[in-house]
Amino acid sequence: MWKCSGSTCQVSDLTLVEVHTGGDSPHDMTLPGICEGYLLKRRKWPLKGWHKRYFVLEAGILRYSKHQHDVSRGRVQGSLDVSLAVMSINKKSNRIDLDAGDILYHMKVIAKSHELFYIWVTKLQAHRLFKKNEAAHVQSGFLQTLSVAGLPAAVRNSSRGPPSVADSAAEYFDASDDVLCGSSSEVSDESGLSEGSTTNSEPEEGHVSATRKYRASISKTPNSVVPKSTGRRTTLPAPCPDNSHVGLMAILYNNIGKDLARVSMPAALNEPVNLLQRLCEELEYSELLDTANNTSDPYQRMVYIAAFAISGYSTATFRNRYKPFNPVLGETYECIREDRSFRIISEQVCHHPPISACHAESENFSFWQDQRWKNKFWGKSLEILPTGMVNVTLQRYGDHYEWNKVVTCIHNVLSQQRYLEHYGEVTIRNLKSNTCTCKITFVKSRYWGSDTNKNEVQGTVLDQSGSVIHRFGGLWHEGIFCDTLPTPKCVWKPNPQPKDDVLYYGFSTFAMELNELPPELKPLLPPTDSRLRPDQRFSLTQNVLFSGYLIIFSCNNINDINIYTIYIQIFVCVSIFIFFFRKAKDSCGRDVWLTNETYWKLRENPGFANTENIILW
Structure with missing residues (x-):
């Protein structure tokens, strides 16, 4: 179990983390540096197991390819906006999971180096925070432009008002990120699908x-x-x-x-x-x-x-x-x-x-x-x-x-x-x-x-x-x-499907008969x-x-x-x-x-x- 120190806090071996980096302000717009290197990515079909892939994290977007030169040539196998993903980490296995709803990445640090693992975790959180603040800043400025121009001067000069869009957006994202991955009793260090049930993460x-x-x-x-x-x-x-x-x-x-x-x-x-x-x-x-x-x-x-x-x-x-x-x-x-x-x-x-x-x-x-x-x-x-x-x-x-x-x-x-x-x-x-x-x-x-x-x-x-x-x-x-x-x-x-099935739980005719x-x-x-x-x-x-x-x-x-x-x-x-x-x-x-x-x-x-x-x- 990690202890809270500075701006980083982790409460269990398998948890979600929220790290504020890049400045003292929670809305710091400083662009974090690029982070790149080889990581292990879990692939479950057709070649099951962990495979080495080259990852590049830049401006809040995580991209990967098989080799470094593929990235430089624009041959990207997948990409993910890290600000839209819930991130969970497993300290014991140096594992990072990113779940964006439609996209799910399972990654591990190749070298059994906790320092390298922490660098990736910190960088990912910095880029996540940057993207969220960027989105909130753009939305706030856009809404302010629409609303302020048509308001009376007395209202425009008022020092009191509702919370900013940036505050609301940050509050929303923070709340959504606080949800934890499944129970540790069910998820092992090498968690993933069984050998009989594998995932095609890179379809052909x-x-x-x-x-x-x-x-x-x-x-x-x-x-x-x-x-x-x-x-x-x-x-x-x-x-x-x-x-x-x-x-x-x-x-x-x-x-x-x-x-x-x-x-x-x-x-x-x-x-x-x-x-x-x-x-x-x-x-x-x-x-x-x-x-x-x-x-x-x-x-x-x-x-x-x-x-x-x-x-x-x-x-x-x-x-x-x-x-x-x-x-x-x-x-x-x-x-x-x-x-x-x-x-x-x-x-x-x-x-x-x-x-x-x-x-x-x-x-x-x-x-x-x-x-x-x-x-x-x-x-x-x-x-x-x-x-x-x-x-x-x-x-x-x-x-x-x-x-x-x-x-x-x-x-x-x-x-x-x-x-x-x-x-x-x-x-x-x-x-x-x-x-x-x-x-x-x-x-x-x-x-x-x-x-x-x-x-x-x-x-x-x-x-x-x-x-x-x-x-x-x-x-x-x-x-x-x-x-x-x-x-x-x-x-x-x-x-x-029977008529109006959406009104009846999406049941088929056969399913409707089961409880009769x-x-x-x-x-x-x-x-x-x-x-x-x-x-x-x-x-x-x-x-x-x-x-x-x-x-x-x-x-x-x-x-x-x-x-x-x-x-x-x-x-x-x-x-x-x-x-x-x-x-x-x-x-x-x-x-x-x-x-x-x-x-x-x-x-x-x-x-x-x-x-x-x-x-x-």
Whole structure:
């Protein structure tokens, strides 16, 4: 831990810093000197790890290239206005992180020299302060020119007035910079994405041309047919509330250094589904698994499995304003879809760390996963890193596919203009055969690209020798096209969004059906089912003025149960709340949660109304 001395103050090993340099005045307009040299920059695709790059910091702009002579020739790979970024540092690893919302730089000093590290930190802060004061000075002068000319002399000569624009701007920037990165318990010195989920920080031109081609082909494909009526509801009981008044900055500021997964958020930020139901939502396009099960060619089967893996991310485009409810230990959710020929059970099997497990079965496939999430808050962006594996088996061929998930990043998390992005690399393996593998890259959006270049995804199916058999790609929110099939075609395209979906949390038709509770279903459910959870039911009706107190009361009761279950896990070391899944080891020695195949048996005989159940709410 550093101590406060002079104008520099750092309060922890991982913190944001605000340093006033360049003069005694907080509005000093002295241009700081140029700072340049080689630093390590984290690159996560295709060459993972730290790579040496030449950085130049001049007039508040940080630029970098591979070599020094590239900078002198104007060949810049990236640039960042440091005054727009939140800066965090890690003293132990001499690491500097800059988060400008759309741009995220991770840098380290090459030599293990704390002096060199401090020089870069000081210079960055000096340039940040210069740019902020420059912007405030220009704005202040512009506004003064507009206003003073038209004022009476008595008013112009008045010595009293409101605070200057420079003061207001400085106050705003200082407040926004005070937000801290994610908890130190979740972020290591070498924090970044896992090996299975990597970031493309320097996209290549090949992706650009390929995506243009795939997107043109997808656009020529007719839109998906609106799903046939299933007799289920097509809208929610009430529209979503306006949560623009919720101050995320204040919430995060008040929880500096804490694990964000354990921070209680206002009910107005929640959508009326929880993470257990989100696992079920990944089966919205289960027909891709049905098609794979009926495809004889193993390479083409892999294409459909890859399309299914991508399809689970498609709804994120419309779901950037709200978060799902966090399930409590022992909470369950079931979904039976006769129209899609599958049924699924999910359960919260661990409270800390939070782990959600699910298992779905059909005459064509089995689908299961257990997911745990870590989060990293960089100041303006929030990265969500899933660490579990997804599994699918096909009944006809006995294939067992396994793959990882990519990182989800919420950009501009502190503003109402936030948006979601997925990036990283997915590897799909068939554990029953080494005939082929699949690699999928969710391409990180280019800093200099347009909105049409976002959400790119590229994939290849490889044989045992590593030769490419199939290529496919597109946009994960628009569709996937494969041009190497015997008949090139769009293998997946998302269903059209329902009318006025923006008024209903951006839900798809499938998502709107997840929380429906018909009278004939209620007696068949265990009391732990998510649809019976009171705070979630109240949020569904969204009578906020009346139900807000009930939501708070219900949440307090649920939190009490959560605390109790933590004590049970720590001190008693028994899973008395876990009924339908068991902990095991997979072929790689990882902890996994598998179904114990009791849920559907108990549901049928003797029925949950005749069994002993835990009371969660």
